[in-house]
Amino acid sequence: MLQLPPLSLYVHIPWCIEKCPYCDFNSHKLRGEIPETEYLSALIDDLKQDLHFVQGRELFSIFIGGGTPSLISASGMSWLLENIQQLLPFSNHIEITLEANPGAIENQKIADFKAAGITRFSFGVQSFQQEKLTKLGRIHGVEEAKTAAKQAHYVGMKTFNLDLMHGLPDQSLEDAMSDLNTAIALKPTHLSWYQLTIEPNTQYFSHPPKLPDDETLWEIQEKGVELLAEHGYQQYEISGYSQTGWQCQHNLNYWRFGDYLGIGCGAHGKISLPLENKILRTTKIKHPKGYLDPTRSYTDDCSTVDKDELVFEYMMNRLRLMEKIPFAEFESYTGLQRSVLNKQLAKASSKQLITIEQDYCHVTPLGHRYLNELLSIFMD
The missing domain is CATH 3.20.20.70 (Aldolase class I)
Structure with missing residues (x-):
């Protein structure tokens, strides 16, 4: 949940x-x-x-x-x-x-x-x-x-x-x-x-x-x-x-898929809504002239992250860190089950880009060196 x-x-x-x-x-x-x-x-x-x-x-x-x-x-x-x-x-x-x-x-x-x-x-x-x-x-x-x-x-x-x-x-x-x-x-x-x-x-x-x-x-x-x-x-x-x-x-907090409000010209935000079981991305008006226009809303865009994109969104942030990635955190902050990762994790593990333990996974030095290749696995 x-x-x-x-x-x-x-x-x-x-x-x-x-x-x-x-x-x-x-x-x-x-x-x-x-x-x-x-x-x-x-x-x-x-x-x-x-x-x-x-x-x-x-x-x-x-x-x-x-x-x-x-x-x-x-x-x-x-x-x-x-x-x-x-x-x-x-x-x-x-x-x-x-x-x-x-x-x-x-x-x-x-x-x-x-x-x-x-x-x-x-x-x-x-x-x-x-x-x-x-x-x-x-x-x-x-x-x-x-x-x-x-x-x-x-x-x-x-x-x-x-x-x-x-x-x-x-x-x-x-x-x-x-x-x-x-x-x-x-x-x-x-x-x-x-x-x-x-x-x-x-x-x-x-x-x-x-x-x-x-x-x-x-x-x-x-x-x-x-x-x-x-x-x-x-x-x-x-x-x-x-x-x-x-x-x-x-x-x-960014890389652990925490939430953040973004205020000011072009600022981005990421917000979790547990009661609605969804995650939002917000963007504010980019140019100072438009941002300071009193007739306009500060928000330029507010959209829901598709369920199909959540695995990549989470991993795109989390894989930047050198620390272990707890599966419990993945489930808490995405609302998805760990099982949705099984196929991608197995593929990444077979390429020696990630090691898998019972409660977490960990990017290998090779995985950090070829981070773009590793990220591409989680786009599938």
Whole structure:
């Protein structure tokens, strides 16, 4: 029987100072001043319209992403969090993450955001080499990235993340390891380290840069995971590495097929409705102009996940994690019986992509290496 999983909240701030050439997120180059008061008020109204999805739960985590959320003032962020809490109870150990561009957040603002209620920063560093930052269209420099991390320590942030890419244009193994070593020296509790991919509707898609060959990419991945492990960063997710106990709780809720409300331009949500035995996907209006139009609903689409798609939906998220996958969780969060997995699990096991035990299954190292092949099995 379908049960209610933990509930998170995603908040989208859509503006950036510049649009990066690799970015396919819903972000818009800032022209003039951010309509901060109007947009923050709209976010709260948006949340109010979704409160019927809460179903008595408290908030497990909040993630404020973008765009560049650190462009919002600290006073505005404080107002936003206070108003969210008036509508929804926070769990005792709620994680509240703010994405921040090192080029759009000065030292005092880091302290002010912490005072406003932010418990975790995610700094979009991408690289510690100026040549690479320039090619990626980043507005910050190497020293700004280092300063942001140092300031997070200085103001007493218990946890923060550094966001790094590898497989960058003309990047060598030595370049990639240099980035990791610099990041490790700054002592974040968490590192997001993922390969640059060329996505449609980006500048890089129209004008592709020269990327490392497959052999170099694999060597970077292999050596990078070893280096991170040597320094106490355990890989708990495809691109997530953390010191013990400091995994990103918000992302864990995503990958464990938890529920989340999405408010703001283009934000997505996933909601379980046990009484109706169905799961919904929601999408909000994408463009700021439409989102702020008082004559329109904030919701652009709300649809039910077909029963035939639930196995793939669940596995598409769950297979990202390095941990075991409990069959009891699958049944609780999809409302399906374990038996519907038998055929696909047997096929994945025969290819040595998954091991199967009595109460759980576990992706093998080979399965993580060939994750797309493994996912394709659960599309059948």
